[in-house]
Amino acid sequence: MSFWGQLIASNLVMACLIGSLAWLVGRNGRQATLAHTLWLLLFVKLITPPLVTVPLPFPETWWPTELAVVEFDNKAVTAGETATVAHSGEETSSARSNRSAHTDLPAATPATSWNWTMPIHWSYVLVGVWLMGFLWIAVRGCVKLIRFYRLLRRHGTVDEAATGFVRGLLVRARGSTSPPRCPQVLRVPMRVSPMLFGWGTRAYIVCPDSLWDAFDEEERNAFLAHETAHYHRRDHWVRWLEWSVTALYWWFPLVYFARRQLERHEEACCDAWAVRMLEASPRQYAEALLQVVDFISEYEVGMVRLASGMQPTYTLEERLHLIMKGGRPIEQARRFRTWFGMACLMLCVLHPIVKLYRPLPLPTNVVATRDSDSNLNQLKSDSTRPANNHTAEPLDLPPEPEGFWNSRPKTRWADVSLSLPGARLVADADEGVRFMTADGKTLQFKTEELTSVAEIAATKRVVIGNQEGQLRLWDLAAAMPVSLIGLHPAPVTSVAYHEKAGLFSADEAGSVMRWDVQSGQVLATWAETSSSVQSVRLSNDGQSLAILCGAWEDLGQPQQLFVVDSQTLRPKFNVSPPIGTAVVVPSTTGGWYSVRWTGHITDLTTGVLLGQIPKHHVSSLVLCQDSPLQKSP
Known part of the structure; x- marks a missing residue:
């Protein structure tokens, strides 16, 4: 090579x-x-x-x-x-004959003319194809850049007040007293995407007049801070590196995927920098970002290849949550x-x-010696093996005893009917957790990804918590996600819903949150313990919430059950449930039942053992609040 x-x-x-x-x-x-x-x-x-x-x-x-x-x-x-x-x-012999034939031939005379039938090597074809792609990207990009630069020089208007605001942000970020080199803010009377455009050693922050007039003062500052973050991070230099590598490796698919990922994380970093420098609420910055997205989507404007801007990426939802959560x-x-x-x-x-x-060839005598030695050893082993002419007779053994030690474990550990006609929640050890509808639609999740489920019967939707701390609303009829309700700082362990009380979720960090499903706003928070929350369940009337705290890994560790008001999450009382409790479910009389991992059901008010359910049904109760409790005395 x-x-x-x-x-x-x-x-x-x-x-x-x-x-x-x-x-x-x-x-x-x-x-x-x-x-x-x-x-x-x-x-x-x-x-x-x-x-x-x-x-x-x-x-x-x-x-x-x-x-x-x-x-x-x-x-x-x-x-x-x-x-x-x-x-x-x-x-x-063929080599000798060919050599003798060549020696008898007269000496070859040099060619007097070019041989036009000379075959073309495949490497020249590849180089030609690569060169055409390189020239197309390079020439086309240069022509567009020159045209856009002339357009800015001809129609752009410098906004001195906005340029001064950008200069002030750079002075604060770099901690210098002398004014640093600052990009000029240009306003153009045309519909283009707002951007930071770098040309040589100069950089310009470009904003269309229609978008600038639609902004209020706080939204303008948010936009300028975002573009200043691109300039402070030298992202306009990165665009030139991207363009050069793309021209050289236009045939390599990873380059295009890397460009999308680079711009995705670049926007997230600039969002965090802008929110930190503005010292404003993240919601105001997020509203400015949504207005830019609405402007770009409405007029379908694009962006120059070597520009960085407050553009909508395919991870807009992720950006908004990172802005609200903070970096x-x-x-x-x-x-x-x-x-x-x-x-x-x-x-x-x-x-x-x-x-x-x-690799060096192995001599033939060594190979023969090894083969003979192996054959000799085989003969010796055969000769020393004792003769056994008796045929072993089958023995009559008693049948294998049956019991829990050799019974096959249950593969399906959850099968719950949902309010949507024909919809079911099925969980298998091999295939994970599935939501199946009557028309054949299926939502498939891995067991380690989905941690808890609660159904909202009035809207035929389910709320799902996962290991990443996300709380999502899914539409069963459409088999697609609706919205991201909220985010926990730790993996979600349990979800509960009641039509009068609302939506509740808990995590491994020991916190419980009450949510507004429509807006995703946290209405109340409970964090009275440092241990993990195993499960949360609502009473039948929706007025009380039972919070079971303890460690999943250590069943011998003492657990604590807190019963709080479902609206304010203020404590009512707390008790110590039986050791090894997996979940606490409401009783028909207004009390609470403790369900242990062994399947035993105990009334927490009287301490009486009421019955037992199969062990795999316990996992179903922990996963979904809609799982039925069918105790057997």
Whole structure:
């Protein structure tokens, strides 16, 4: 393989490794700064020359050597044939006849004219196709950039007040007294996407007049802060790197995926920077972002390739929740970025190359000796083996006893009928949790992803909590998500709903929240313990909420049951349930039943053992509040 081929191949392999790490880090959007750094390193790696060479040995027999043609004895033969002749050390009769035939022929005269029938090598075709794609992207991009730059110079109007506001943000961010170089704010009388456009050493913040007039003062400041964040982070330089790498690797699909991920985390980082510098409420900033999205969607305006802007990404919902929740501390993000950046920088300087080696042939006498030794050992083992001419007779054994020790475990541990006609919640050990409707639609979830379910019977919808702390509303009839109600700081452990009391959810951090399903607003919060909340259940009248606290892993640890008012979450009383309680369910008399992991049901008021249910039904009760409790005395 040529030098350029090995360079491109090694860069692609290392870029795929860095891209996989970047995707794992930033898949949930919480590590935006670190994920952005890793995706940026991927682009750098694709254009990094070889610095530290790491040889990768491969046997020559693994490589397609039949494509390499060499000269041997005045005859054009393949590399495979050359190796065969070299290993055998003998010359065949056909080789001798060919050599003698060549010696009898007169010497070849040099050609006097060009041979126009010379075949074209496949590598020239690939280089030609690549060159056409490169020129198309480079020339087309340059023409568009020049036209847009002339358009700004001709119709753009500098807003001095907005430029002064941007300069003030940069002074505060960099902690310098001298005024730094600042991008000019240009207002244009045309419908373009608001953006930060960098041309050479100059940068401009572009905003259309129609959008600027629709903004109030706070929304303008939010827009300017976001674009200033792009300038402060040198994102307009990153656009040039993206464009260069795309022109070189236009045929590599990972480049386009990396561009989307880079812009996704870039927008999240700029949102966090803007909210922090404005010292305003995140809701005001989120409203300004939604107005920009509405403007871009209404007029269907685009953005120049080398521009960064307050654009709507395909993860708009994720951005809004990160804005409302707030980002991680700056020191922690920098510490993680430093360590992971150093590790990935080591990957950038590595240059693995393929080194072919020819394995030494094994002498024929050694092979024969090994074969004879193995045969001799086989004969010796056969001769020393005692003869056994008696045939073993089958023994009559008693039947295998049956009991819980050899019974097959239940694979289906939940089967709940829902209010939607024909809809069911089914949970299997092998296939996970499924919602099946009468028309054949199915919602499939992994068991480790879905942690709790509660049905809202009036709207034929279900609320699902997961390991990421998300609380989502799903439509069973359409088999699709409706909205993200809210987010917990820890995995959701239990969900409960009552038509009079509303929606409640609990997490592993020990907090319980009461939600407004329509707006996603937290109406009340309970956090009276540091231990995890196992389950929450509402009484039949919806006036009381039972909160069971304890550790899932240690069944011997004491547990605590808090009964609170469902509207205010103020405590009414608390008791200690039996050890090993899995969930607490309401009784028909207004009290509460304790259901242990063993299946035993106990009345918490009287302490009387009422009956027992199968163990797999206990898991169904913990998963869904709509699971029926069918006790057997």
